[in-house]
Amino acid sequence: MKILIISDTHGNLSNVTKILKSIKNVNRIIHLGDNEKDAEELDVLYNIPIDYVPGNCDFNSYAPSEKILTLNGVRILITHGHYYNVKWEYDTIAKTAQDKKVDIVLFGHTHVALQKNIKEITLINPGSISLPRDGKRPSFAVLEIDADKKIHITIKKI
Numbered sequence: 001m002k003i004l005i006i007s008d009t010h011g012n013l014s015n016v017t018k019i020l021k022s023i024k025n026v027n028r029i030i031h032l033g034d035n036e037k038d039a040e041e042l043d044v045l046y047n048i049p050i051d052y053v054p055g056n057c058d059f060n061s062y063a064p065s066e067k068i069l070t071l072n073g074v075r076i077l078i079t080h081g082h083y084y085n086v087k088w089e090y091d092t093i094a095k096t097a098q099d100k101k102v103d104i105v106l107f108g109h110t111h112v113a114l115q116k117n118i119k120e121i122t123l124i125n126p127g128s129i130s131l132p133r134d135g136k137r138p139s140f141a142v143l144e145i146d147a148d149k150k151i152h153i154t155i156k157k158i
Contacts, residue, residue, distance in 0.1 A: 001027045001028065001071055001072050001144065001145045001146075002023075002025055002026050002027050002028075002142060002143075002144050003026070003027065003028045003029070003030055003071070003142065003143040003144070003145070004019065004020070004023065004026045004028070004029045004030070004140065004141075004142060005029075005030045005032065005106055005124065005126045005140060005141040005142070005143055006019075006029070006030070006031055006032070006126055006129045006140050006141075007031065007032035007033060007034065007055075007080075007107075007108025007109070007125070007126050007127070007128060007129065008032075008033070008034040008035075008055065008108050008109070008111050008127075008128035008129065008130065008131060009031070009034065009035045009038040009128075009129050009130050010034055010035050010038075010057070010128075010130050010131055011035050011037075011038065011130075012038075012129075012130040012131075013038055013041065013042065014130075015129045015130060015138050015140075015158050016038075016042065016129055016140075018158065019129075019140060019158070020046060020048075023142065026048055027048070027049070028048060028049045028050070028051070028071070029042060029046070029048050029049070029050040029051075030050070030051050030052070030069075030078055030106060031050060031051070031052035031053075032052070032053060032055070032078060032079070032080055032081075032106055032107060032108035032109075032125075032126070033052070033053050033054050033055025033056070033057075033058060033079075033080035033108055033109070034055030034056065034057045034058065034080065034108065034109070035055075035057070035058065036052060036054045036055070036058040036061055036063060039052035040052075051067060051069060051078060052078075053065060053066055053067060053078055053079055053080055054080065055080035055082065055108065055109065056080060056082040056109065065079060065080070065083060066078060066079035067079075068100060068102060071145055072145040072146065072147060072149060073145075073149045074103050074104060074145050074149055074151060075100075075101065075102040075103050075104070076102060076103065076104045076105075076106060077096070077097055077100055077102040077104070077105045077106070078105075078106045078107075079093075079105070079106075079107050080107060080108055080109050081093065081107030081108055081109035081110070081125070082109045084096065084107070086107055086109055086110055086125070087109065087110050090116065090118055090123055091118065093105055093107065093123065094118040094119050094121050094123065095119070097119075097121040097123075098119055098120075098121060102121070103121070103122065103151075104121070104122045104123075104124060104143075104151070105121060105122070105123050105124070106124050106125075106126075106141075106143075107123070107124075107125050108125060108126065108127075108128070109125075110125060110127075110133065111127060111128035111131055111132055111133035111134070112125065112127055112128075112132070112133055112134040113125060113126060113127030113132075113134070113136075113139040113141070113155045114127075115141075115153055115155055122151070122153070124141055124143070124153055124155075126139060126140045126141035126155065127139035127140070127155070129158070136157060137157040137158050138157070138158045139155055139156060139157050139158070140155075140156055140158075141153060141154065141155045141156070142154045142156065
């Protein structure tokens with residue numbers, strides 16, 4: 001299973017369109033907030049299942065602020081991250097992940113890509129696909145999960 005992970009599109013899907021043309025066999029898209037309407041538009045444009053959560057800029061959203069997905073036997077918490085202080089520390093979100101018994105946490109909000117292991121939890125932030133804050137190019141992540149629950153994560157710059 002190949003999953004495209006994006007966050008913080010903020011109304012600009014041009015880079016997502018480029019990615020989807022270049023990456024073959026994407027089975028699922030996960031959008032981690034900050035423009036929920038972008039996720040809804042992707043759902044209409046592409047015949048790829050999409051999961052999304054709202055971000056701090058998605059005002060008046062009725063979508064849940066986090067979800068737990070089980071994909072190929074791997075439990076994944078998806079959230080934007082702003083409720084977990086991810087701009088300052090990762091212990092809070094890692095502790096929540098432990099409590100919820102997930103293997104991976106996907107979050108955005110910081111606009112800076114990250115892959116880190118804390119307390120046997122893999123944290124992944126794909127960065128922002130449209131407005132990076134780390135002085136680097138826009139970024140996204142690809143998560144591959146095989147039938148034996150082995151995961152492979154790649155963070156890519158555009």
